[in-house]
Amino acid sequence: MTFQTYSLFVLSIIMINFGHVENRLNLLQLQDDIDKLKADFNSSHSDVGDGKPIFTDTLSNWTERNEKRIILSQIVSMYLKILESTDKSKAHVRNISEELYTLKESLSDGSKKMEYLKNLTKLQVNDLKIQRKAVNELFSVLQKLGDTTSSYKRKRSQFQRQCKC
Numbered sequence: 380m381t382f383q384t385y386s387l388f389v390l391s392i393i394m395i396n397f398g399h400v401e402n403r404l405n406l407l408q409l410q411d412d413i414d415k416l417k418a419d420f421n422s423s424h425s426d427v428g429d430g431k432p433i434f435t436d437t438l439s440n441w442t443e444r445n446e447k448r449i450i451l452s453q454i455v456s457m458y459l460k461i462l463e464s465t466d467k468s469k470a471h472v473r474n475i476s477e478e479l480y481t482l483k484e485s486l487s488d489g490s491k492k493m494e495y496l497k498n499l500t501k502l503q504v505n506d507l508k509i510q511r512k513a514v515n516e517l518f519s520v521l522q523k524l525g526d527t528t529s530s531y532k533r534k535r536s537q538f539q540r541q542c543k544c
Contacts, residue, residue, distance in 0.1 A: 386482075388534055406476070407476065408474075409474070409478060411471070412470075412471035412472075412474045412475050413471075413475065415469070415471040416465075416471055416472065416475060419465060419466075419469070419472075434454050437450060438450065438451075438454075438456075445489075445492075448486055448488060448489035448492075449489040449492050449493050450489075451489060451497075452483065452486035452488075452489030452490040452493060453489075453490075453493055454488070455479055455482050455483045455486060456483065456490070458475075458479050459476065459479050459480070459483065460475050462475065462479070
């Protein structure tokens, strides 16, 4: 697959899964803009086909809607960073950028969650104060984890009862 096909695939997943598309015409209009962007980046170069896809493989590992919102918010941000270095005087670049900014706004909760995850990895777990606070919260965290896993088990057992496999 080419850069254009991947881009269209990722954009369609984002737009369709998260209700941004009033109709699918937007994607068809973007097709021409993506073709022009492909030419700008010379994405038919032989090295594009080497190795794995950048975004589409990652998307298949995220199954829950909220999980997808997190990863898609980051993918949209990456596309916007890529487009920052392009000639914004070109109409197709502006059209794609505008669409991506609109999508980014609709996925803002995913960005906030991603920021929280980044901040979580920066916690100084060797700090005694943080250790004390964390230990104080341990029971509550385990309770929430128990609620989450029991809810999952309930859904799974309900499905097994319904299924006449």
